Amino acid sequence: MTEAPLIVSGSAGPAQGEDPLLAGLNPQQLEAVTYRGRALLIVAGAGSGKTSVLTRRIALLLRQREAWPSQILAITFTNKAAGEMRERVAGLVGETARGMWISTFHSACVRILRREAEQFGFTKSFTIYDSGDSRALIKRLVKEHEADAFGLTPAAVQSRISKLKNELTDAEGHARQANLSDPAERKFADIFADYQRALQKANAFDFDDLIAQTVFLFRAFPRVADTYRRRFRHILVDEYQDTNHAQYALIHELTRPPAGEGTAPDPYAMNGMMIFEPELSAGAEPDEGGAEGASLTVVGDSDQSIYAFRGADIRNITEFERDFPGAKVVLLEQNYRSTQNILSAANAVIGNNFDRKAKNLWSDRGAGEKIVGFTGYSQHDEAQFVADEVESLRRAGVPYSEMAVFYRTNSQSRALEEIFIRAAVPYKIMGGTKFYERAEIKDALAYLISVANPADEMAVRRILNKPRRGIGGVTEAQIALFAEQNTISFRDALRSPASLGVGPKIQAAITRLDEVLNEATGIMLPPSGEVPPATSVADALTVLLDKSGYFESLRASRDPQDEARLENLDEFIAVARDFARNNPDGTIADFLTEVALVSDADDLDDESGTVSLMTMHTAKGLEYDAVFVTGVEEDLIPHRISAGEPGGPQEERRLFYVGITRARKRLHLSLAMTRAQFGEVSVAMPSRFLQEIPADLVDWRQSPGDVNSRGGTQSRALNARRPGGFGGRGNDPFAAKALPKGGGLKPLSTAMDRFPNKVTGKVRDNGDLELNAGDRIRHDDFGEGRVEAVTGEGAKRIAHVRFDTAGQKKLLIKIAPIAKL
DNA sequence: CATCTGGCGTCGGCA
DNA sequence: ACGCCAGATG
Numbered sequence A: 001m002t003e004a005p006l007i008v009s010g011s012a013g014p015a016q017g018e019d020p021l022l023a024g025l026n027p028q029q030l031e032a033v034t035y036r037g038r039a040l041l042i043v044a045g046a047g048s049g050k051t052s053v054l055t056r057r058i059a060l061l062l063r064q065r066e067a068w069p070s071q072i073l074a075i076t077f078t079n080k081a082a083g084e085m086r087e088r089v090a091g092l093v094g095e096t097a098r099g100m101w102i103s104t105f106h107s108a109c110v111r112i113l114r115r116e117a118e119q120f121g122f123t124k125s126f127t128i129y130d131s132g133d134s135r136a137l138i139k140r141l142v143k144e145h146e147a148d149a150f151g152l153t154p155a156a157v158q159s160r161i162s163k164l165k166n167e168l169t170d171a172e173g174h175a176r177q178a179n180l181s182d183p184a185e186r187k188f189a190d191i192f193a194d195y196q197r198a199l200q201k202a203n204a205f206d207f208d209d210l211i212a213q214t215v216f217l218f219r220a221f222p223r224v225a226d227t228y229r230r231r232f233r234h235i236l237v238d239e240y241q242d243t244n245h246a247q248y249a250l251i252h253e254l255t256r257p258p259a260g261e262g263t264a265p266d267p268y269a270m271n272g273m274m275i276f277e278p279e280l281s282a283g284a285e286p287d288e289g290g291a292e293g294a295s296l297t298v299v300g301d302s303d304q305s306i307y308a309f310r311g312a313d314i315r316n317i318t319e320f321e322r323d324f325p326g327a328k329v330v331l332l333e334q335n336y337r338s339t340q341n342i343l344s345a346a347n348a349v350i351g352n353n354f355d356r357k358a359k360n361l362w363s364d365r366g367a368g369e370k371i372v373g374f375t376g377y378s379q380h381d382e383a384q385f386v387a388d389e390v391e392s393l394r395r396a397g398v399p400y401s402e403m404a405v406f407y408r409t410n411s412q413s414r415a416l417e418e419i420f421i422r423a424a425v426p427y428k429i430m431g432g433t434k435f436y437e438r439a440e441i442k443d444a445l446a447y448l449i450s451v452a453n454p455a456d457e458m459a460v461r462r463i464l465n466k467p468r469r470g471i472g473g474v475t476e477a478q479i480a481l482f483a484e485q486n487t488i489s490f491r492d493a494l495r496s497p498a499s500l501g502v503g504p505k506i507q508a509a510i511t512r513l514d515e516v517l518n519e520a521t522g523i524m525l526p527p528s529g530e531v532p533p534a535t536s537v538a539d540a541l542t543v544l545l546d547k548s549g550y551f552e553s554l555r556a557s558r559d560p561q562d563e564a565r566l567e568n569l570d571e572f573i574a575v576a577r578d579f580a581r582n583n584p585d586g587t588i589a590d591f592l593t594e595v596a597l598v599s600d601a602d603d604l605d606d607e608s609g610t611v612s613l614m615t616m617h618t619a620k621g622l623e624y625d626a627v628f629v630t631g632v633e634e635d636l637i638p639h640r641i642s643a644g645e646p647g648g649p650q651e652e653r654r655l656f657y658v659g660i661t662r663a664r665k666r667l668h669l670s671l672a673m674t675r676a677q678f679g680e681v682s683v684a685m686p687s688r689f690l691q692e693i694p695a696d697l698v699d700w701r702q703s704p705g706d707v708n709s710r711g712g713t714q715s716r717a718l719n720a721r722r723p724g725g726f727g728g729r730g731n732d733p734f735a736a737k738a739l740p741k742g743g744g745l746k747p748l749s750t751a752m753d754r755f756p757n758k759v760t761g762k763v764r765d766n767g768d769l770e771l772n773a774g775d776r777i778r779h780d781d782f783g784e785g786r787v788e789a790v791t792g793e794g795a796k797r798i799a800h801v802r803f804d805t806a807g808q809k810k811l812l813i814k815i816a817p818i819a820k821l
Numbered sequence B: 001c002a003t004c005t006g007g008c009g010t011c012g013g014c015a
Numbered sequence C: 001a002c003g004c005c006a007g008a009t010g
Helices: A027-034 A050-063 A079-099 A105-120 A131-144 A154-166 A171-177 A183-201 A207-220 A222-231 A245-255 A340-350 A379-395 A410-422 A439-452 A457-464 A473-485 A504-524 A536-547 A550-556 A560-582 A588-597 A640-644 A648-660 A712-718 A733-737
Strands: A039-044 A072-076 A101-104 A127-129 A204-206 A234-237 A295-300 A328-332 A371-376 A403-407 A427-429 A611-615 A624-629 A663-672 A674-677 A680-683 A698-702 A776-779 A783-791 A798-803 A807-812 A818-820
Touching (some): A027 A050, A039 A050, A050 A072, A072 A105, A101 A105, A105 A207, A105 A222, A105 A245, A127 A207, A127 A588, A131 A154, A131 A183, A131 A204, A131 A457, A154 A183, A204 A207, A222 A245, A234 A245, A340 A371, A340 A648, A340 A663, A371 A379, A379 A403, A379 A410, A379 A663, A379 A807, A410 A611, A439 A588, A504 A536, A536 A560, A536 A588, A550 A560, A560 A588, A624 A648, A648 A663
Parallel strands (some): A039 A295, A039 A328, A072 A101, A072 A234, A234 A295, A371 A663, A403 A624, A427 A611, A624 A663
Antiparallel strands (some): A776 A818, A798 A807
8 A cells, every 4th residue: 555645735836746646747737636626627638648647636636535446436438548547546556546436438337227227127137239239129120110111221210319319318208309290200209219118128228328327317316326426526537528418417417416415324325335445434534425516527638529420529528617617627738749740730730620729739859750741542552651661660660569550441441451461560450340249259149148138139039040050030930929929038938949839840949049048047147046156157158159059050161261250259258268367256247248348449458569550530549659640531531421510520630630649759641542442443632631731741752743643553654753853852742733744744753663562453372482581582563682581480471571672571472472583 | 941142232430 | 342131042
């Protein structure tokens, strides 16, 4: 335990350098750490050290005994951020940090809902529907209602329901004020109501419900709400600019003064809540849940609000002072992350958003390197540039793990991947098809859910015929009918196969399935009522996949993809075992919660030695020495769809701003003149945001003006030397366009000679081509070169080649377009 | 009941 | 170019 001497807060000045918690803070940061009052807004520009401020603020509260750990609720955007914050606080004050709630909105709400579920018709073992699950359910309802005839697609219905829930409008509330004389509106209202009924029946919440239902719970049961109001005395919210209305309301509910003031503790409150810490008995006492509302600290940056599309309301932060009268506002403008060139570019870009509070990031780390710009003929060209630059940075001593490549949409990752594989650059994609969205993992989860929450009909239906056991749509309908007629659950209907009116073969199959589920139930939820060991989840999962024949059918399959699926399932079982190790008291419900709430931003396990590829959204909150922002084109960033939305282009600008402010030392902006999408190649225009960056900040290796927009082949064929050498370098790309084009005779920049980068169409296979150091080879694109070393084994052997003209490259021997000379 | 095939919409980010 | 779905066929 840390037992540091108490310091006097509030009047603290910068001179207080002795206290390690306050050491090295600038005056604004110091104020943000030490201010005490009902409400505090910390406007934290990118890289201004807000995490440090937040953790020190918490640490100080604890160390000064202003609060017990259990009285602190800190909310972050991702689980990863929560874990980091917990670690950093623990690093400052030691084990005391343990009783705090540091979590995402969603995890905090799940925790509350699991405790209180019985209050309103759910059970502790409720399941959480991710957007895929809820889409599947909505799809079924849309079909049942034949609503597609009214132009109601599942996607549209889903997003509308989500928006309504984020506004805390439930199905009834919506029906009351909807125009039900419009048949389409009526259909939608019906589907919404049915959807909510189905969720309730399945004992399930969707993502939006987790927040909204917690708010409803607090409003319907003030005594329950008071429990939490008394418990949490200090509430801190990170990334406040990305909160939606429901989250805002939740914070409001939690920060209200508890009602029953001065009364004895609510007996309900004692129920498993650990309101009072055991150690709370002597010494200087924190305020023990008096009549005051909790103190609220929010941290945010409206310039980094990038989630309006899913309901985030930027006004939550811009109107904070109105919402919480007397609130203190602290502005953090000094940036400790990036060089001034990068910041100047960021400031210039974001300055074009008109409705923002002026804020100017500055740095004292010097101008630094110029921003590097590059325009490729195609996305492959662009990717090659990125790969080459990554390699040259690597040789200059930047580790792969300190480099990241950003793009606007996930589909852009493919071209980068292809080139990276060929160039043998180790990379890792964050996001994309997520592990937990893979079909086989979803199946495994459905098996677990069928046991943990048999009311969840969707889960049971999902596994009904996986693996194939001859139970098709007809049989499924029979089961559903039987369940309805006898008012039992779908799951329980499986217990009476003989009464379903199906053939003996199918009856046997159903019996088998029922038995497997029962066996797993016995393992995870023993009838004796004893608490099963945490390893029971992994054990039951193994039993389920084994005895259901799921493993067997994958092993028997000849589809090569099924091998990967088996590996994924093995990994999933390993996840369950890990969980048991880390959570000795964990139950199946805990495991399913954890799995449901992980996001791709969470498994950024900064694997050293790999370049990170991710969307700009995923990049929020991260930082790297070198950053590549790719696809800086109109219709991509700003994205085409944003043009029609109010505030859309502004949000896109903020997203771009988030992207460039991730870079510490080196920033690369790249684009392509043509881009393939929908299977067609189309001409791409440079993004308007490029024009907003002062020209003298950018060193264009190849500016948009250098590239003939009529297509790479033609330009490449011209292959002329540029007369004036590097004349266009560093100039405004758009000015370059005005240069005489001379009927397509625009010469190639010499930069192109350093980045020869045509990409051959298909992957080839060199088999077991033997290469040794000293061999001369010819490469289709790079010309001749000498092998300097060979590393790796088997299919992953890599040749390190110094080409005569193209410089040093690493090539995967198996697939590189090379031949031995 | 399972498998195959062709046509269609899509690719906007996410806890 | 891809994945998903509906409808036809085995």
